[in-house]
Amino acid sequence: MEGGRPVSKANETDAVSKANETDAVSKANEAGVVSEVMAQGEARSDAQQMNMIQAINSALDVMMDRDPDVVVMGEDVGYFGGVFRATAGLQQKYGKNRVFDTPITECGIIGVAVGMGAYGLRPVPEIQFADYIYPALDQLVSEAARLRYRSAGEFISPMTVRSPFGGGIFGGQTHSQSPEGIFTHVSGVKTVIPSTPYDAKGLLIAAIEDNDPTIFFEPKRIYNGPFDGHYDTPAKSWAGHAEAQVPQGYYRIPLGKARTARAGEALTILCYGTMVHVVENTVAAMGIDAEIIDLRTLVPLDIEAIEASVRKTGRCLIVHEATRTSGFGAELLAQVQERCFYHLEAPIERVTGFDTPYPHSLEWAYFPGPVRIREAITKIMKD
């Protein structure tokens, strides 16, 4: 993605053959090497149109097929296939020993996943909504995240916690939150957030193969189609979107690698998840030559991509839906300030959710939409 041009997804796809052992490619840096090796001229073979749910389902299917140690568990994920249908058909295909409903206890789900990981399995628990991950916090923060460290690698916790997050569906304060900043603050967990069906599948596969615990937050507002931030216009589907062309087989997108969603010279916009689309649309509407970096992985962060872009443009806007204070944007702002200060031509700006719970009726006043992004861009470009 260097050079500030949109890069074809194929360059980041390592179509590692199924014969490869999963642990052989389990580390992000190794994966990076592999993907570079595989980079040349790899088209999206056997691609088909998928929405983000289908892409996630496909990633789980591919990984369950490749690795008998991968297990899927969570509230309503088994027979029913999940309240968002992300695990549909998996129990029927792989059996109840590998795909099962759980009691409604998030603390239990994650604690059990730690135990299964200690045995040698590769659990992919689902937390039905990110808003319900808090009861599991102790098992995640004190246990999963620290197991490798406190046992000096004797035990690991290779789980990937999938969870829908973010607002825009009139879910009120307990079906709308973006708690990624809570996890990026914890040493020992990786945090991944896709923004397209293609990325969702490739990143989820990489997360499952990764030997460290990974939080995989799925922006549910864009499960069924990209969202431009204009809530009052009809919802779009993923049909016809380039990033909804998803290979049916195995591919991975290395963790820790950002994506240049749009190459440009005027300013750098750092974002992830739903906000990538809101930003893209606002930028297009303004006709400004912004460079939009979709972070994809918050921890570990692709600092090289960020640095290269901000050094080039000299201006930086950070956009996320999560609340502002101690949000991940604060970390991004600090990083950019520390590394690019002498290249900056304007103060760094943040557009974020407000520091309130997510309101129900005033959802769209809360959501950091096109109005606020436009204002921030205008302000940055003025200086």
Added chain:
Amino acid sequence: MSDPIGSVEGQAGRNLPPLKLHVPEPPARPGEAADFTHFDIPAAGAQPRPDEAAQPADMRDMAYGLVRVLDDDGQAVGPWDPRLPAETLLKMLRYMALTRAFDARMFRAQRQGKTSFYMKSTGEEAVSIGAAMALSRDDMCFPSYRQQGILIARDWSLVDMMNQIYSNKGDRMKGRQLPIMYSAREAGFFSISGNLTTQYPQAVGWAMASAAKGDTRIAATWCGEGSTAEGDFHSACTFASVYRAPVIMNVVNNQWAISSFSGFAGAEATTFAARAVGYGIAGLRVDGNDVLAVYAATRWAADRARANAGPTLIEHFTYRVEGHSTSDDPSAYRSAEESSQWPLGDPVARLKQHCIALGIWDEDRHAAMDKELAEHVRDAAREAEKNGILGHGLHHPMESMFEDVFEKMPWHLEEQKQQMLDEWKAAGL
């Protein structure tokens, strides 16, 4: 992966059978006949009624039986019959029918796009109404999202409830919460959380506070059977037991938790009332579609709590007749026949049959009442809709979003509020 820890190496020659994982499966899935043969339903009136001050250890059987008052002929029988006057019975019937009419109307309102979400309590009305009527008006309730019947039995304003559902400018919660997440302090109804079972230890805390202060009020809380798996349920039981808190903990076992049957909360192994046994608290298991049984059990537990004899855990055995919520389609995971074949019948129909058998009610009056209640609810909805429906502009002012995060608004929220107003103004909105 590498070998599992403590692998099979050392076991060569021991010839042990392979271990097997048990994953529960409900008796019937879509397309299959409903199957309730595994239920053991004792006859109405068969359960003994222990003294309210009985030691938990002396009444363990109650956690495995089923307290039932109304028999198949609509007669109230046995030691649990609360012997309610005709006037109270008819009031109960009316509250249950009103709850059902309210649910029907609000479900339709969601389907018409007037709000984002709704949850019915169809088939479970007796659980809320029976309990609310057995408690004192000033006892404190910590409900889940399916006990709208408590507000209705406490004569709370339907318009107020609907304003909350429409998230409109009349909503006392200022449009902040998902529909049905009511809060009504004046009605002794605690603010409902979307996070399951958090209300359980909170109810215990309220009850402990009441005891510590020498008050006379008790607390009651409700959660679904699926929600008993949450750690908060077990924390609550431990505190309630340790401090003999004056609290009634209700488990509404409606057999389903979204798509997961009660087996995923442990029902294959024991009853939910039996959770009480391990904690050394009184446990009752009640026919939740028999409003007289619910009333009697709640009354028993309330008297026990008021006498400083400790907490009670009550399992209400009932059935979730409709989908989990407006976002759910149960035909995807359970037998379509189940609700019509539920062996404990319909709570409204059963009380109606009882009242008719007593000679205090008849079909004509019932039909007239249903019609009147439907009109009553319709009128309330029209009134509430004057305050707006979701997404049509009649909401609380935008800056109200920043209020109540703290008692006093700190500088950063002041700043964000101003920024929002400036930006919207600049954008000409």
